[in-house]
Amino acid sequence: MTARNAQSWRTLPEVPDTHVVSGAVYTDPAIFDDEKKRVFERCWHLACHESELANPFDFRTFDYVGTPLIAIRGRDGVIRTFMNVCSHRGAKIIHEPAGNAERLTCFYHLWSYDDRGACVDIPRPEAYQTAGLTKDECGLFEVRTETHLGLVFINLDEAAPAVTDYIGEALAPFEASLGSGELEVFHYNRSVLHANWKAWQETNLDLYHEWMHVLLRRTQMTAASMDSRVVKAFKYGHTMGGGLKATYDKYKGMASRDAGMALPGLAPDDFFFVDLWPNAALLARGTAIRIDVVTPIDEKTMLVEWRGLGRKGDSPEVRRTRMQHHNQYWGPLGRNVPEDAFAAEACEAGFRNGAAAYQVLAREENGKGQDDGMLRAWYAEWARRMDRSPADPLRSAAAE
Ligand code: FES
Ligand SMILES: [Fe+2]
Known part of the structure; x- marks a missing residue:
């Protein structure tokens, strides 16, 4: 037999299952949804190299499979990552790809966050007193961040093993x-x-x-x-x-x-x-x-x-x-x-x-x-x- 017909084209060759990958692995939207949950929400992701955040308050923003994140080097030299999402109305806070900022201030109503993700300023805060909302409840969502060999990794899974265990x-x-x-x-x-x-x-x-x-x-x-x-x-x-x-x-x-x-x-x-x-x-x-x-x-x-x-x-x-x-x-x-x-x-x-x-x-x-x-x-x-x-x-x- 030389060229194949429709049936033989789709029949897997006689090799072990581990030696063939179906086209559905690349094209099926349900498989991709599963990858988001089982792979990208679980595994360590190499976000950048530490030299890209050389100085205190240097930041980089990035989109991680649909989730906006911001990595920032703190005053204490530690690189942390936060969801780049405001605790007020949920707006994406910082839109520049990179920069240096002591405060992360949301453009919408000017709520402000510090380098450790604490909410440090809310304009005219007294109007929240009646309802009982305080700044302490309005910090950013911190995402696990670990640096190994100068590489900055993040992980959305709070239960994942440490990055050094993951890399071995x-x-x-x-x-x-x-x-x-x-x-x-x-x-x-x-x-x-x-x-x-x-x-x-x-x-x-x-x-x-x-x-x-x-x-x-x-x-x-x-x-x-x-x-x-x-x-x-x-x-x-x-x-x-x-x-x-x-x-x-x-x-x-x-x-x-x-x-x-x-x-x-x-x-x-x-x-x-x-x-x-x-x-x-x-x-x-x-x-x-x-x-x-x-x-x-x-x-x-x-x-x-x-x-x-x-x-x-x-x-x-x-x-x-x-x-x-x-x-x-x-x-x-x-x-x-x-x-x-x-x-x-x-x-x-x-x-x-x-x-x-x-x-x-x-x-x-x-x-x-x-x-x-x-x-x-x-x-x-x-x-x-x-x-x-x-x-x-x-x-x-x-x-x-
Ligand atoms: S949505 Fe950020 S301050 Fe209102
Ligand atoms: Fe190549």
């Missing part, structure tokens, strides 16, 4: 660099992609797709043997890929990276990455680190944020070179990230109308080479949290 050993390869306290964000870019949010995370879990990137074919696939690669899976679905190298001068216009520019704990030709379940990825390339965070907007649209980290105190010249290293691969006009965006949207185009029935994650190379093990580990955690089989997610839900 997964970030060990980044301890020397991120844990040095010497890094800062020098690049921030964001884009709305027209695809299910998981399609972005998959680009960071799929080792096989380096064939798509000419840049990786030249600089990475030639630099170290497939057998030197290691893929590891951790509790809660986190994964890491290591043992890769890059020979940058194999690509015209690029040069080998100077050892003096390497970040703490990294060799200039190193390449490794850690995917934090469900929606973040950290990638190290000797002289620069990239952090991706994907947040769904709905089941077919996502926001991806990309951050680039370098060393604080770089001279202007070193910073320029570091930015070039970062942007050649990972900038908005680089030869890596925009191609991944195209791939994510191409998969969405296939799944959107049910044209694609499923995708195959069946490569096995003993955890080396271009094994699909990271993808399978990610979906094993998805299955556990969602209580659905990725291969047949609608039947499992119906059986409940």
Whole structure:
């Protein structure tokens, strides 16, 4: 048989259930509603790097799967996060993406909150005396916030394990660099992609797709043997890929990276990455680190944020070179990230109308080479949290 007909197109291949993901996982609105409750309201979310809130009263606002939040560094140096929602009539309080403010004052009736979320000012408060409402009952809603290795995480679930328990050993390869306290964000870019949010995370879990990137074919696939690669899976679905190298001068216009520019704990030709379940990825390339965070907007649209980290105190010249290293691969006009965006949207185009029935994650190379093990580990955690089989997610839900 060559081409398939309607029935054989929709019949799953004869591989284990763990090696196939149904198209419904990307397109079904009920599954997305379930992901909001079972994944995004439960898991730690990487909100930003602490260098983005360097000074007391620096804040950043963000929308977390529909919930407006604001992270602010307090007078005491502690970063806290609050629902960016006024206790009075429920208006979203702060609308700027970032800034510095000692008081968070709602534009509507000018109720004011301090850096610890206490309501500190209500215009003409005496009119509330009769009803008995006081400022003490009007503080902001504080969301759990924990900082680990300079990364600021939030969690809507008050009963979730501590972020260090959640991450476990997964970030060990980044301890020397991120844990040095010497890094800062020098690049921030964001884009709305027209695809299910998981399609972005998959680009960071799929080792096989380096064939798509000419840049990786030249600089990475030639630099170290497939057998030197290691893929590891951790509790809660986190994964890491290591043992890769890059020979940058194999690509015209690029040069080998100077050892003096390497970040703490990294060799200039190193390449490794850690995917934090469900929606973040950290990638190290000797002289620069990239952090991706994907947040769904709905089941077919996502926001991806990309951050680039370098060393604080770089001279202007070193910073320029570091930015070039970062942007050649990972900038908005680089030869890596925009191609991944195209791939994510191409998969969405296939799944959107049910044209694609499923995708195959069946490569096995003993955890080396271009094994699909990271993808399978990610979906094993998805299955556990969602209580659905990725291969047949609608039947499992119906059986409940
Ligand atoms: S809604 Fe914020 S002060 Fe009234
Ligand atoms: Fe890629």
